[in-house]
Amino acid sequence: MDKESYGLSDKQLAELDTVFASDSFSGKRVVISGGGSGIGKAAAWLLARLGAKVLICGRSYEKLMAAIKPMQEMGLDVGCKTLDIRNPEKVQTFFDEIMDELGGLDVLINNAGGQFPQPAIDFSPNGWRAVIDNNLNGTWFMMQAAAQRWRDAEKPGNIINIVTVIDRGMPDIAHTCAARAGVIYTSKTVAVEWAQYGIRVNCIAPGIIASEGMRVYPQEAVDEFPRSNPMQRFGSSWDIAQACAYLGGDASQFMTGEVMTLDGGGRLWGELWPYKKPDYFKPS
Numbered sequence: 605m606d607k608e609s610y611g612l613s614d615k616q617l618a619e620l621d622t623v624f625a626s627d628s629f630s631g632k633r634v635v636i637s638g639g640g641s642g643i644g645k646a647a648a649w650l651l652a653r654l655g656a657k658v659l660i661c662g663r664s665y666e667k668l669m670a671a672i673k674p675m676q677e678m679g680l681d682v683g684c685k686t687l688d689i690r691n692p693e694k695v696q697t698f699f700d701e702i703m704d705e706l707g708g709l710d711v712l713i714n715n716a717g718g719q720f721p722q723p724a725i726d727f728s729p730n731g732w733r734a735v736i737d738n739n740l741n742g743t744w745f746m747m748q749a750a751a752q753r754w755r756d757a758e759k760p761g762n763i764i765n766i767v768t769v770i771d772r773g774m775p776d777i778a779h780t781c782a783a784r785a786g787v788i789y790t791s792k793t794v795a796v797e798w799a800q801y802g803i804r805v806n807c808i809a810p811g812i813i814a815s816e817g818m819r820v821y822p823q824e825a826v827d828e829f830p831r832s833n834p835m836q837r838f839g840s841s842w843d844i845a846q847a848c849a850y851l852g853g854d855a856s857q858f859m860t861g862e863v864m865t866l867d868g869g870g871r872l873w874g875e876l877w878p879y880k881k882p883d884y885f886k887p888s
């Protein structure tokens with residue numbers, strides 16, 4: 605399939621089945637970074653359909669507005685704000701504003717992120733920095749800003765960080781492996797530190813998901829992706845959205861500091877080359 609066509613349509617997102625009760629997020633306020641496309645948009649649809657008041661953020665106002673319009677037309681309670689998560693001052697202002705506007709916050713889904721595929725030996729210093737900044741620093745600024753406000757207001761909170769599967773590293777995206785490892789181990793650490801404030805922190809590690817994000821990868825690499833797990837296929841943004849509903853809701857109330865992997869078994873079997881498999885590793 606052409607990678608340009610990956611992703612779920614608004615019609616699908618409005619109609620896909622879910623195992624969760626239709627009022628299971630009623631009264632909950634949820635912020636989703638990178639909610640204008642892919643996994644973040646699917647999570648926005650699902651949690652809003654389950655009754656949450658949802659606010660999505662990202663860098664492009666046009667993209668955010670295009671994402672929320674069909675949700676609002678369905679009567680869902682969804683808004684948006686522009687934010688570059690790499691800017692700590694802007695992140696602070698963002699949380700001041702949304703705490704006012706939403707009247708508080710229950711769940712933060714740190715989904716914004718991404719990388720470019722390249723053999724590590726060729727990374728420029730700035731390319732390395734850009735990926736660390738986006739995925740590690742940006743996620744941290746968001747986590748800390750939310751946690752400070754929950755602590756100061758003496759309210760519980762729930763953080764879900766979307767990472768990637770890094771158990772065996774990942775050729776062609778070493779920068780993101782470094783950043784995501786940082787997010788996972790920061791999450792495990794603050795899951796302990798912040799338990800005293802009633803704040804839970806968990807991660808979701810998606811395998812290959814047929815989202816708009818696939819456009820960053822060469823078509824030849826994407827064609828091989830389904831063969832990287834024993835199920836021999838892509839997962840869907842809806843799979844990850846449903847994991848967000850589990851971790852964001854009361855069913856997971858005794859869970860913190862964990863990484864939930866949804867990768868079709870990819871971490872146990874198979875190989876993935878997001879840029880290009882070198883001849884050295886091909887059968888002779």
Ligand SMILES: CCCCCCC/C=C/C(=O)SCCNC(=O)CCNC(=O)[C@H](O)C(C)(C)COP(=O)(O)OP(=O)(O)OC[C@H]1O[C@@H](n2cnc3c(N)ncnc32)[C@H](O)[C@@H]1OP(=O)(O)O
Pocket residue numbers: 717718719720721722728729730731732734735738768769810811812817818820867870871876878
């Ligand atoms: C087990 C299964 C795991 C599956 C994992 C594989 C599948 C993963 C899929 C996904 O994650 S899908 C989501 C993908 N979505 C994205 O990646 C979108 C977001 N990405 C970005 O915004 C960028 O990639 C970025 C790196 C964060 C760039 O941000 P920024 O706006 O700061 O970039 P620039 O200012 O343009 O560039 C900074 C620096 O980086 C170099 N660079 C950027 N792109 C490339 C590239 N394609 N190749 C090489 N280098 C690149 C760029 O040249 C700059 O460096 P200098 O030139 O200044 O040295």
Ligand SMILES: NC(=O)C1=CN([C@@H]2O[C@H](COP(=O)(O)OP(=O)(O)OC[C@H]3O[C@@H](n4cnc5c(N)ncnc54)[C@H](OP(=O)(O)O)[C@@H]3O)[C@@H](O)[C@H]2O)C=CC1
Pocket residue numbers: 637638639640641642643644661662663664667687688689690715716717718719738742766767768769809810811812813814815816817818
């Ligand atoms: N699809 C997959 O196979 C996998 C995805 N992931 C991760 O899941 C998350 C979602 O990816 P996916 O939905 O597939 O891809 P997308 O590229 O569609 O989503 C990434 C979103 O993050 C936003 N974003 C990126 N950088 C920033 C920033 N600095 N500040 C604010 N928003 C930002 C983008 O919006 P904008 O550019 O407008 O700011 C975009 O909406 C990412 O972290 C990705 O790396 C992990 C493993 C596999």
